[in-house]
Amino acid sequence: MLELKNVSTRYGQIPILMQVNIQVARGETVCILGANGAGKTTLLKTILGMVKPTAGEIYFNKQRIDSLPPHNIIAQGIAIVPEREGLFPKLTVENNLLMGGYYEQDPGNILARLAEVYQAFPWLPQRLKQKAGTLSGGERKMLGIARALLANPQLLLMDEPSLGLAPATINEVFNVITRIKRDKEITILLVEQNARKALLVAERGYVLQKGAVILEGPAAALQENEIVKKSYLAAGSF
Amino acid sequence: MGNKIYRYSLAGLSTLGICMALYVCLSSALLVALIVIALAIVILSVGERKNVIDKVYRLIGDNKALNLGIIALFILLLPFLVQGNNYLLHIAIMAGIFSIVALGLNFQIGGIGQINFAPAAFYGMGAYTSAFLSVKMGLSPWLGTLCGLLMAIVLGVVVGFPALKARGYYLSLVTIALQIIFTLMIVNSPWIGGPNGIPGIPSYQIGGFSFRTPVALGGIQLPYQVNFLYLVYILLALFALAANRLYNSRVGLAWNAIEQDPIVAACQGINLTNTQLLAFCLGAAYAGIAGAIYGHYTSFIGVENFDFSQSLIFICMVILGGTDNVPGVVLGAVLLTMIDEKLRDFSGYRLLMYGIVLIIILIIRPKGLLPKRIRVYQQKDRSEYSSHSAVVTGGSR
Amino acid sequence: MELIISQILNAVMLACTYTLVGIGFSLFFGAMDIVVFCLGDVAIAGAFAIMALSTVMGVYASLSGILPAPISGIIVVFIGACFTAGLVTLMYRAVIVPFEGKNINASLLSTIAAGIVIRELIGLFYPEGRNPHAFPQLLPAGLIGDNVLLSWRNIIIIAITFIMVMLLYWFVNRTKTGLSIQAISQNKEAAIMVGINWHRIIVITFLIGGFLLGIGGFLTASYFNSLRFDMGAMYGLKGFCVAVVGGLGSIYGAIVGGLLIAFVEVFVTAFIPGGTAYSSVAAFLIVVLFILFKPEGILGEKTVEKV
Ligand SMILES: Nc1ncnc2c1ncn2[C@@H]1O[C@H](COP(=O)(O)OP(=O)(O)OP(=O)(O)O)[C@@H](O)[C@H]1O
Numbered sequence: 001m002l003e004l005k006n007v008s009t010r011y012g013q014i015p016i017l018m019q020v021n022i023q024v025a026r027g028e029t030v031c032i033l034g035a036n037g038a039g040k041t042t043l044l045k046t047i048l049g050m051v052k053p054t055a056g057e058i059y060f061n062k063q064r065i066d067s068l069p070p071h072n073i074i075a076q077g078i079a080i081v082p083e084r085e086g087l088f089p090k091l092t093v094e095n096n097l098l099m100g101g102y103y104e105q106d107p108g109n110i111l112a113r114l115a116e117v118y119q120a121f122p123w124l125p126q127r128l129k130q131k132a133g134t135l136s137g138g139e140r141k142m143l144g145i146a147r148a149l150l151a152n153p154q155l156l157l158m159d160e161p162s163l164g165l166a167p168a169t170i171n172e173v174f175n176v177i178t179r180i181k182r183d184k185e186i187t188i189l190l191v192e193q194n195a196r197k198a199l200l201v202a203e204r205g206y207v208l209q210k211g212a213v214i215l216e217g218p219a220a221a222l223q224e225n226e227i228v229k230k231s232y233l234a235a236g237s238f
Numbered sequence: 239m240g241n242k243i244y245r246y247s248l249a250g251l252s253t254l255g256i257c258m259a260l261y262v263c264l265s266s267a268l269l270v271a272l273i274v275i276a277l278a279i280v281i282l283s284v285g286e287r288k289n290v291i292d293k294v295y296r297l298i299g300d301n302k303a304l305n306l307g308i309i310a311l312f313i314l315l316l317p318f319l320v321q322g323n324n325y326l327l328h329i330a331i332m333a334g335i336f337s338i339v340a341l342g343l344n345f346q347i348g349g350i351g352q353i354n355f356a357p358a359a360f361y362g363m364g365a366y367t368s369a370f371l372s373v374k375m376g377l378s379p380w381l382g383t384l385c386g387l388l389m390a391i392v393l394g395v396v397v398g399f400p401a402l403k404a405r406g407y408y409l410s411l412v413t414i415a416l417q418i419i420f421t422l423m424i425v426n427s428p429w430i431g432g433p434n435g436i437p438g439i440p441s442y443q444i445g446g447f448s449f450r451t452p453v454a455l456g457g458i459q460l461p462y463q464v465n466f467l468y469l470v471y472i473l474l475a476l477f478a479l480a481a482n483r484l485y486n487s488r489v490g491l492a493w494n495a496i497e498q499d500p501i502v503a504a505c506q507g508i509n510l511t512n513t514q515l516l517a518f519c520l521g522a523a524y525a526g527i528a529g530a531i532y533g534h535y536t537s538f539i540g541v542e543n544f545d546f547s548q549s550l551i552f553i554c555m556v557i558l559g560g561t562d563n564v565p566g567v568v569l570g571a572v573l574l575t576m577i578d579e580k581l582r583d584f585s586g587y588r589l590l591m592y593g594i595v596l597i598i599i600l601i602i603r604p605k606g607l608l609p610k611r612i613r614v615y616q617q618k619d620r621s622e623y624s625s626h627s628a629v630v631t632g633g634s635r
Numbered sequence: 636m637e638l639i640i641s642q643i644l645n646a647v648m649l650a651c652t653y654t655l656v657g658i659g660f661s662l663f664f665g666a667m668d669i670v671v672f673c674l675g676d677v678a679i680a681g682a683f684a685i686m687a688l689s690t691v692m693g694v695y696a697s698l699s700g701i702l703p704a705p706i707s708g709i710i711v712v713f714i715g716a717c718f719t720a721g722l723v724t725l726m727y728r729a730v731i732v733p734f735e736g737k738n739i740n741a742s743l744l745s746t747i748a749a750g751i752v753i754r755e756l757i758g759l760f761y762p763e764g765r766n767p768h769a770f771p772q773l774l775p776a777g778l779i780g781d782n783v784l785l786s787w788r789n790i791i792i793i794a795i796t797f798i799m800v801m802l803l804y805w806f807v808n809r810t811k812t813g814l815s816i817q818a819i820s821q822n823k824e825a826a827i828m829v830g831i832n833w834h835r836i837i838v839i840t841f842l843i844g845g846f847l848l849g850i851g852g853f854l855t856a857s858y859f860n861s862l863r864f865d866m867g868a869m870y871g872l873k874g875f876c877v878a879v880v881g882g883l884g885s886i887y888g889a890i891v892g893g894l895l896i897a898f899v900e901v902f903v904t905a906f907i908p909g910g911t912a913y914s915s916v917a918a919f920l921i922v923v924l925f926i927l928f929k930p931e932g933i934l935g936e937k938t939v940e941k942v
C-alpha cells in the first residue's frame with residue numbers, strides 16, 4: 001500500500017534520510033524504531049509531502065505521491081497522529097476533532113465516526129466545549145489520535161503515540177491501537193520509542209539509525225535481535 | 239614579487255572602477271544611472287556565484303591604504319571632475335550627509351537587528367537644535383552642531399528605551415509612533431517655525447572664512463559647495479572608520495549576538511540595556527551631526543525633511559546597501575541619493591518609481607547589494623588565515 | 636451632558652472606521668505572522684474605486700435609474716470592496732510571497748513600498764488625484780431627531796460595522812474555511828497535517844480581509860466626507876495601532892482597540908484646549924505605553940517569551 005524507494009531528504013545541506021526503503025502492505029501494522037534524531041518524524045513528514053525528498057520515490061496505492069502537495073496526499077486517505085503540539089490550542093476539543101474530518105463531505109459519516117471515537121475515548125464527550133490548549137498532556141495525545149481516526153484513513157501514521165504518557169495511559173493508548181487494528185482493518189505505520197509495546201502490536205518493524213534503515217524484519221524476529229535488545233529493549237524501558 | 243604588484247594594481251583598479259561607476263551615475267541621466275546599477279547588480283550576482291567577490295574583498299582589504307587613498311583622491315578631485323557644477327556637488331554632499339545617517343541607523347538595523355523607523359527624527363533633532371540655537375540664540379554653528387549632537391543622543395535614549403522591551407513589529411510601531419509624534423510636535427510648535435520651518439540658518443565659519451563663500455582652487459573658481467563637500471566627506475570617513483572598528487570589536491559582536499537572540503546573549507553575560515542603548519545613542523549621534531550640518535549647509539530646514547517618508551528613505555538606504563556592512567551602507571546611501579535626485583526630473587513620478595525600484599531590488603537582492611560579511615577572527619597574522627575559524631552571524635530570520 | 640453624548644457617538648463612529656482596518660491587520664498577522672503595512676492604502680484605494688464608480692464612471696447613476704437608491708449604493712460599495720479584496724490578494728502575490736519565510740525586514744519594507752506605489756498610482760492616475768475630493772453621499776444624510784450627530788449616515792456607519800463584524804464572527808467560527816483560518820493561525824504545521832490546503836486558505840483570508848478593508852475605506856471616506864490620495868498612510872498606521880492595542884492577531888481585540896484609540900482622539904480634541912493638534916500624538920502615546928507595559932494588548936493572550 002505504501003512504498004518508499006531509496007528516499008533521501010535533507011534540511012538545507014544536512015542529510016537526514018539516506019536511501020530509505022520501506023514497504024507497508026494493506027492491513028499491516030509496521031513499526032519504526034530509532035533513537036532520538038534518527039529521522040523518524042522526518043520520515044513521516046516526507047510521506048505526507050511536508051518535506052520533499054531529494055531523491056527516491058514514494059508510492060501510495062501504486063500511485064506516485066512524492067511530488068504532490070501535502071493536502072493532496074492526505075486527501076488520498078492518510079492521517080497522522082502528530083508527535084507533539086499537534087493540536088489547535090484555541091479551538092474547542094470538538095472543532096479540533098472536526099478538523100480531522102476535513103475531507104469528509106457527508107455529515108452522516110462524521111457523526112458515525114464521532115460515535116466510534118467517543119466509544120474509544122469515553123472522556124471526550126464531556127470535554128467538547130473545552131479549549132484544546134487546556135487539556136492535559138495525555139488528553140491532548142489522545143485527542144490527536146481521535147482526530148486522526150475521524151479522517152477514517154486507509155493509512156494511519158502515528159508519531160510516538162506514547163510520548164510523555166504515564167504507564168497506565170500508555171497501556172490505554174496501545175489498547176486503542178489494538179482495537180483499531182481489530183475493528184477497522186486499518187493500515188498503521190507506527191513510530192515508537194517504546195519498542196516493547198510497539199513490537200507487540202506490530203507485525204513487522206524497521207530500525208532507523210542516523211537516517212538509514214539498518215534492520216528490518218518480522219516483529220518477533222526483531223524482538224530477539226541483539227541490536228534491538230541492546231538499544232531499545234534494555235532493562236528499564238518497561 | 240610580480241604577483242604582489244599585480245595584486246596591488248588589481249586592487250587599485252577595482253576601487254577606481256567603483257569610483258568611476260559612481261561618477262558616471264552622478265553625472266549622467268537617470269536612465270544611464272539605472273543601467274549602471276543594473277550592471278553592478280549583475281556583476282555582483284555573478285561574482286558571488288563564482289566566489290570572485292570574496293577575492294575582490296580580500297584584495298581591497300589587503301590594500302586598505304591604497305584604496306582609501308584612491309577614494310580620497312576621487313573626492314578631492316570631484317569638484318574639478320564635475321567642473322564646478324554646483325548641482326552635482328550638492329548631490330554629492332547630500333549623499334555624504336545621508337551616508338552618515340545611514341551608518342548610524344545601521345547600528346540598529348544591522349547591529350541589533352531592530353528596524354528603527356525614526357532616524358529622520360534623530361536627524362531632525364540635530365538640525366532643529368543647531369538651527370534654533372544659532373538663529374534664535376546666536377550661538378556659533380559649531381557649538382550648535384555639538385548641542386544638536388547631544389540633543390539627538392537624548393532622543394536616542396528616548397527611542398532606545400522601548401527597544402529594550404519591545405521587538406519586531408512592536409518596536410517598529412513604537413518607532414513609527416515616535417517619528418510621527420516628532421513631526422507633529424514640530425508642526426505644532428510655532429517657536430521653531432511650525433510648518434514654515436527655520437530660514438536663514440548661518441553657515442560655519444573658520445576665522446572669518448564663511449563656508450558659504452566660493453573658493454578658487456588651482457586657478458578654477460569653485461562654488462561654495464566645495465567647502466561642505468570636503469567637510470562632509472572628512473566626517474564621513476571618520477565615522478565610517480569608527481563604524482568599521484566598532485563592527486569588528488566586541489561591541490559589534492555583542493550587537494549581533496543580541497540580533498540573533500537577546501535571551502541567549504544575556505545569558506552569555508552581555509549587558510542588554512547598555513549594549514542596546516549604545517546602538518541607539520551612537521546612531522542618534524551620527525544622525526544628529528548630519529542633521530546639524532544639513533541645516534547649516536542649506537540655510538533652511540522644514541519639517542518635510544524630517545518626516546516619516548524621510549525615515550523610510552534612510553531605512554531603504556541601509557537595507558538596499560546591505561545591513562551591517564559599512565561599505566554596503568555607504569554605497570546604498572550614495573546610490574539612493576542619486577536616484578532620488580534624478581527622479582526629481584519626473585517630479586510627479588518620483589515616489590512611485592521609488593516604491594517600484596525598492597520592491598524590485600528587494601526581490602532580486604533581498605540582502606542588499608553588498609550583503610553582510612562573514613566575521614573572520616584573525617587580524618594579526620595573515621599566514622594563519624585558513625586555520626582560523628569563521629563565524630557566520632546574522633542571515634535570514 | 637449633550638456634548639459628552641455627542642462626543643461619545645462621534646468616538647464610536649471613528650472607532651468603526653478604525654476597527655475594520657484593524658481587523659485586517661489582525662487577520663493577516665494571525666494567518667501569516669506578518670504585518671502588511673499597505674492596508675490603509677488598500678482601503679483608501681477601495682474608497683477611490685467606490686468614488687469612481689459613483690462619479691466619473693457613472694455606474695451608480697445608471698444603476699439608480701433602474702434600482703432603488705439604497706440597493707444601487709450597496710452594489711457600488713460591494714464592487715469597491717471586491718476590488719480591494721482583489722488588490723490585497725495581488726499585494727500578497729507580488730510583495731509577500733517572494734519574501735515568505737525569508738526575512739521579516741524585507742517583507743516589512745516591501746509592503747511599505749507597496750503602500751507608496753498604491754498611493755502614488757492614485758495620485759497620478761485618478762482625475763485630479765492629488766487634490767482632496769468630496770466623497771459622494773451614498774449614505775442618507777437626514778437627521779434623526781434634533782441632535783446633529785444622530786444622523787442616518789452615522790447610524791448606518793455603526794450598523795455596517797456591526798454587521799461586518801458579526802458576519803466575520805459567524806464565518807470564522809461556524810464555517811469550515813473559517814475554522815481552517817483559525818487552525819492555520821494557531822498551528823500551521825498541524826493545519827497542514829490535517830490536510831488543510833494552506834495556500835488556498837491564505838488566499839481566502841486575504842480576500843476576506845481585503846473585502847473588509849474596502850468597507851472600512853468606504854466608511855472612513857463617508858465619515859470624513861472627503862477623500863485624499865495620501866489618507867491611507869495615516870489610516871493604515873491607526874489601524875495597526877488599533878490591532879496592537881487590542882492584541883495583534885485577535886479579531887475582537889481590534890474592536891476594543893478601535894474604541895480606545897477613537898475615544899482618546901475624540902476626547903483630546905473635544906476637551907483639551909488646543910487639543911486638535913495633539914489628538915494623534917495622544918493616540919500614538921497610548922500605543923507606545925501599551926507596547927511597553929502590556930504588549931500582548933487588551934485581548935491578546937500573553938505570549939511567554941521562549942528561552
Ligand atoms: N526543520 C528542521 N530544520 C533542520 N533540521 C531539522 C528540522 N527538523 C528536524 N531536523 C533535524 O533532523 C534530524 C532528525 O529529526 P527527527 O525529528 O526526524 O528525529 P526523530 O527521529 O523524530 O527524533 P525524536 O525521537 O527525538 O522525535 C534531527 O537531527 C533534527 O535536528
Ligand SMILES: [Mg+2]
Pocket residue numbers: 040041042083159
Ligand atoms: Mg520525532
